[in-house]
Amino acid sequence: xxxxxxxWGTRGAIPTPASWTRVYGGNTSCVEIRxxxxxxxxxxxxxxRELGKDLARRNPPPKTxxxxxxxxxxxxxxxxxxxxxxxxxDMRIHVYGQRAEDNRACGVLxxxxxxxxxxxxxxxxxxxxxxxxxxxxxRLIGGVEVSSFPLNHxxxxxxxxxxxxxxKIVYSTDNELEIQPGEMFPDLRxxxxxxxxxxxxxxxxxxxxxxxxxxxxxxQEYVTKKKWGHSSCFSATDLAIQAGVKNLALxxxxxECTDRAVDDKVESCRQRAAxxxxxxxxxxxxxxxxxxx
Amino acid sequence: MDNDRPEPNESTEINQxxxxxxxxxxxxxxxxxxxxxxxxxxxxxxxxxxxDQEEMVIGRADDAQIRxxxxxxxxxxxxxxxRGTDCVMVDxxxxxxxxxxxxxxxxxxxxxxxxxxxxxxVFVYLEE
Numbered sequence: 307x308x309x310x311x312x313x314w315g316t317r318g319a320i321p322t323p324a325s326w327t328r329v330y331g332g333n334t335s336c337v338e339i340r341x342x343x344x345x346x347x348x349x350x351x352x353x354x355r356e357l358g359k360d361l362a363r364r365n366p367p368p369k370t371x372x373x374x375x376x377x378x379x380x381x382x383x384x385x386x387x388x389x390x391x392x393x394x395x396d397m398r399i400h401v402y403g404q405r406a407e408d409n410r411a412c413g414v415l416x417x418x419x420x421x422x423x424x425x426x427x428x429x430x431x432x433x434x435x436x437x438x439x440x441x442x443x444x445r446l447i448g449g450v451e452v453s454s455f456p457l458n459h460x461x462x463x464x465x466x467x468x469x470x471x472x473x474k475i476v477y478s479t480d481n482e483l484e485i486q487p488g489e490m491f492p493d494l495r496x497x498x499x500x501x502x503x504x505x506x507x508x509x510x511x512x513x514x515x516x517x518x519x520x521x522x523x524x525x526q527e528y529v530t531k532k533k534w535g536h537s538s539c540f541s542a543t544d545l546a547i548q549a550g551v552k553n554l555a556l557x558x559x560x561x562e563c564t565d566r567a568v569d570d571k572v573e574s575c576r577q578r579a580a581x582x583x584x585x586x587x588x589x590x591x592x593x594x595x596x597x598x599x
Numbered sequence: 600m601d602n603d604r605p606e607p608n609e610s611t612e613i614n615q616x617x618x619x620x621x622x623x624x625x626x627x628x629x630x631x632x633x634x635x636x637x638x639x640x641x642x643x644x645x646x647x648x649x650x651d652q653e654e655m656v657i658g659r660a661d662d663a664q665i666r667x668x669x670x671x672x673x674x675x676x677x678x679x680x681x682r683g684t685d686c687v688m689v690d691x692x693x694x695x696x697x698x699x700x701x702x703x704x705x706x707x708x709x710x711x712x713x714x715x716x717x718x719x720x721v722f723v724y725l726e727e
Binding site: 328593594 | 685687690699702703704705706707708710
């Protein structure tokens with residue numbers, strides 16, 4: 307059975323509804339990954355609201371889903387109180403920590419529904435919210451091997467890989483691929499060599515059919531955004547090339563990034579991959595697009 | 600028409616333009632969006648095709664609204680479905696797939712200017 311990936315929110319930092327974000331979307335991070343009947347939701351940014359509406363239209367609507375948060379910064383949790391399935395009594399939502407007794411994700415989702423922030427409390431939700439966990443970063447869920455790996459982001463962050471029947475989908479957002487000493491940066495003319503990547507990260511994303519990867523900035527933007535926890539699109543491309551990834555989706559678009567600027571980033575990354583003779587297919591993650599693998 | 604009558608609680612609002620057209624009617628028109636496919640390459644009908652039915656299909660089959668003769672096209676290759684004010688394109692598990700702006704997708708909410716490859720044909724999606 308194929309895997310399906312749907313982008314419900316692709317923007318970073320803050321929802322950005324605007325005429326110039328109409329193509330790639332203004333909702334913050336939320337990606338649905340589906341293997342057969344097993345439904346994973348990566349992050350609960352504002353895009354999760356539209357996912358909730360779509361789930362209700364499906365026949366039959368799913369009764370169980372698995373929510374994996376990369377981290378709990380606002381743009382990755384703010385949609386949760388507006389996710390219609392949390393109000394449905396016959397719904398079961400597993401929220402995963404990294405290990406046993408790691409209930410932080412559930413705790414933060416609950417905390418943002420305190421009366422100071424939201425009129426409905428977490429305890430009043432109709433769905434059964436299960437504080438679940440991986441086993442030290444790994445777990446077989448619905449026949450899918452789920453693994454987490456640490457990312458480089460202020461406060462900590464995790465990426466997730468999903469593997470079943472030889473298909474591998476990786477969700478890796480909010481990660482800064484730092485420029486190493488001696489590397490060409492900014493590589494505005496796209497003439498420099500591939501950048502060195504952390505070995506553990508290369509292994510985590512190795513051979514992915516789809517890598518959804520933080521590429522918030524272009525080379526020029528990253529000059530002033532170092533240590534903000536996000537990557538240049540050239541660094542993202544270099545990681546995907548060296549890891550033998552088949553398809554790369556540039557993700558977590560900057561709130562200032564227009565649709566045209568996203569197109570420009572994609573084009574420059576394609577030129578970079580072509581320069582190294584890589585068969586890597588590159589696109590920008592776009593709200594409302596579903597991929598099949 | 601009833602729909603054009605100002606409602607009692609709107610009496611203090613401006614409900615008509617200077618040429619007498621109901622603002623409410625104008626707003627309804629704004630919510631309607633015309634979805635158009637313009638074929639720019641390949642066989643099949645030339646020019647613009649209005650996607651004005653709830654569901655339309657491109658393919659080789661006789662009952663396809665937009666027929667292609669290419670052997671690279673599946674019988675019912677790709678569907679276009681209206682959903683609210685959007686038009687959604689769905690690959691019907693076709694043999695050769697569908698490209699949106701040069702990359703393969705299974706389905707997508709279309710946006711003005713999208714370029715769609717189906718078999719040997721190329722279409723541009725337009726919103727009016």
